[in-house]
Amino acid sequence: MDRVALRGLKARGHHGVFQKEREEGQTFIVDLTLGLDTRPAAAEDDLSKTVHYGIVAEEVVAVVEGEPVNLIETLAERIAQTCLKHDGVQEVEVCVHKPDAPITVPFDDVTVTITRSRV
Numbered sequence: 001m002d003r004v005a006l007r008g009l010k011a012r013g014h015h016g017v018f019q020k021e022r023e024e025g026q027t028f029i030v031d032l033t034l035g036l037d038t039r040p041a042a043a044e045d046d047l048s049k050t051v052h053y054g055i056v057a058e059e060v061v062a063v064v065e066g067e068p069v070n071l072i073e074t075l076a077e078r079i080a081q082t083c084l085k086h087d088g089v090q091e092v093e094v095c096v097h098k099p100d101a102p103i104t105v106p107f108d109d110v111t112v113t114i115t116r117s118r119v
Contacts, residue, residue, distance in 0.1 A: 001090060002038040004050070007031045009057055011064035015075055018102055026100040028064050028075070032056070034083060035091030035117070051086050059083075072096045072112045080116040091117040 009030040014022050034051055041050035059082050069075050076096045083092040095113040103110070 001035040004034045004036065004038070004053055005032065006034075006053055006057055006060075009060055009064075011061040013064045013066075013075070014068040015064075015070070015072060015098075016068075016102070017070045021102065022068055026098070028072070029097035029099065030060055030064065030079060031095040031097070032060065032079070032083060033093040034086075034089050035093075036088045037090075049088075051089055056083060056086065072098050072110075073114070076112050076114045077116075080114060084116060084118060090119070091115065 009032070010027055011030075012025050013028050014025040015028065016022060034056070036051055038050050041047065060079050063078050063082055064075065069078070076094045079094045079096070080092050083089055083094070093113065093115045095111050098110045099108070101110040
């Protein structure tokens with residue numbers, strides 16, 4: 001299976017279990033790896049035979065900016081299901097970064113990574 005990756009998609013969302021997170025929001029960063037067969041697109045040099053990563057990026061940002069959830073695990077699942085709606089995408093790995101998580105000790109990042117497939 002071939003891979004198409006998008007790294008560092010940024011959007012402001014209001015996800016989290018604390019009221020302050022819901023009210024003020026924060027930046028979330030998403031990395032995606034889409035698994036699909038790119039041979040038909042390459043053979044014909046035809047965008048319609050692969051995934052349009054620009055559209056996927058817009059849809060993922062819309063999910064992050066959309067309805068708030070408590071957990072980034074839930075957010076990752078919603079993103080994965082959005083990606084799997086695209087014809088040809090057989091598998092997706094989603095990594096959601098929450099670099100401004102409300103943690104009381106120094107840290108660089110919090111991430112949740114999931115892998116989902118059609119099968």
